[in-house]
Amino acid sequence: MEQHLQSDRPGVARHGSRLGKRLAPYLLISPGGLWLGIFFLVPMLAMLSLSLQTGSIDTGFRQTWNFGVYPHAIGEYHKYFLRSLLYGGVASAATLLISYPMSYWIAFHGGRRKTTYLLLLLLPFFVSFVIRTLAWGFILSDEGILFGTLKSWHLLPSSFRVLNTGTAVVSGIAYNFLPFMALPLYVTLEKIDRSVVAAAGDLYASKRETFLRVILPLSVPGIFAGVLLTLVPAVGDYVNASILGGTENHMIGNIIQTEYLYNFNYPLAAALSFVLMAGMVIGILAYARVLGTREIEEYV
Amino acid sequence: MPDIDVRLERVTKQFADTVAVDDLSLDIEEGEFFSMLGPSGCGKTTTLRMIGGFEEPSIGTVxxxxxxxxxxxxxxxxxxxxxxxxxxxxHLDVFENVAFGLRRKKVPKDEITARVNEALHLVEMTGFGKRKPSQMSGGQQQRVALARALVNHPKVLLLDEPLGALDLKLRKQMQLELKRIQQEVGITFIYVTHDQEEAMTMSDRLAVMRYGKIEQIGPPEDVYETPATEFVASFLGASNLLDGELGRQTDGNTAVQLAAGSSVTVPTDRVPHDLYDTQVKVGVRPEKITIEADRGDPAPGFNHVTGLMRMATYIGVSHQYKVEGPGAKELTVYVQNLGAAPAPSPGEKVRLVWHPEHTFVVKPSAPLTQEEEVE
Known part of the structure; x- marks a missing residue:
């Protein structure tokens, strides 16, 4: 009798599953959470602490709460921060302008070969980042295959050069981060309901108006993601500047690298990294506000 | 004689290796609610898209x-x-969705507001202007889509299975609603559907299509009561069809010799002339048949066949019977539930009786393929 009653009570069985339901989200995020906790948060705090230490590699570093390193880092190196932002920004804009028509074409006119085109787009990126950048250096070099030929035909003045200029760095970054822009753009454009595009045509919108009033607004989430994915790594990048930029076009990443690996000024390198990160976070929050992530959720 | 609003003249649409629409001509009158009905791949949507301009005919004129x-x-x-x-x-709210066409046409702002509100009122969506599409149910979105089209006062409104995504109850409600709106605005509606009941409920005229051609066109009653082909008879409603051959004509009646032995009569004016000397199917709708016990002599002047009651299903408003008729053909009978006579039980021998006026003779058609049934 007692047993019979218990087995019939739905609350008992439900209790267990309800607990499971409550725990499920935490269980699901715990691997990622742990990962980030150990490999991101802990080193971050260690870096923060390191930036406030003084000393040298020989005598050792001691925690002295030297907050003065931050004004120093900004005052001394603001030029590199600004240059990084400029290069990263221009490169991201260039990537957007190059990727959009390409992604648009694949998404809307790729037909059955969409996957092939995407593969072709990604193919160069199967080659190592550094090798690719070196190859760009080869192409952009003063007497190289491209400019050397043009100069020999007297189409360019012999003083013309691209390698070891800001333009080389920006074009290198734009090239290297192309897939991070093209893929999110492709995904959002591909997802746009074709009947919505047809509806715009039916409601008297010309091709241009259809693009400006319907397709472009609906692809904003892709633009947002693409810019985020290119701008953030681009600003912090040092490979392009060191391979394509020569000595005159260092970005903040090069400075951090030099301070860390060659000058052993760990506190300064840590402080510079922190300023860069804080600046990016603030910038991205402002950017997200403008393009509105809440709006983005509504499109989906 | 009302004006012709839409005319298709010998239109053919060929895709890579299939002919979607085959030499089709069609006149649709102004203010008409016209439906194109047919199975998957019959060319109804392609025809609609050619009227809308989304598809260009390979041959012919619109x-x-x-x-x-x-x-x-x-x-x-x-x-x-x-x-x-x-x-x-x-990305646009309801108001802007409805206003889209007017804004493209550069209609003055005040007029846009007035016309959008009027259109929302027409579809009973007043007060929803600030909602986003994602915040509305399927039925509400459907109403907004209708308002967005009607606000432009088009000559013709094309509807491509607009109720397909709604559940049955909402669909029935929207069918009546669409008919009301069409009568209110007086615009020509061209409606594409594979749902025969939907087409019959709303249409002034309908065209039943197959293989890119119109099998039959006319008011729903005419097409239903006098189907032209076996395909129309079985696609539009249910039909009982028996194989036969046309025989002697007497006093305005034609005898049809059934393959299974007995014969039935059809008024001669209900027999298409080109069917003499060919194999035909003779048919009758399930609700036109009455069931009697197979005793005594059948009433003169009526058609009748005998059969074995196989299954009786109670559906509330009616009883549905499956009877094994001549040549082991399964026949369906609907009897309205008047609560009078007790229902015949399975295993009984019965006689199915109907009036010659309710008999039709059609040309045999190829059965529906699997592709045609997918929708």
């Missing part, structure tokens, strides 16, 4: 209001479309 529009893009035609998936702009 006229709208007497003007040749064959080569004009959709936005240059006085036609609007309600899409199957509603196709509302997800």
């Amino acid at each position: 006229y709208l209001g007497g003007r040749d529009v064959t080569d004009l893009p959709p936005y240059k035609r006085d036609v609007n479309t309600v899409f199957q998936s509603y196709a509302l702009f997800p």
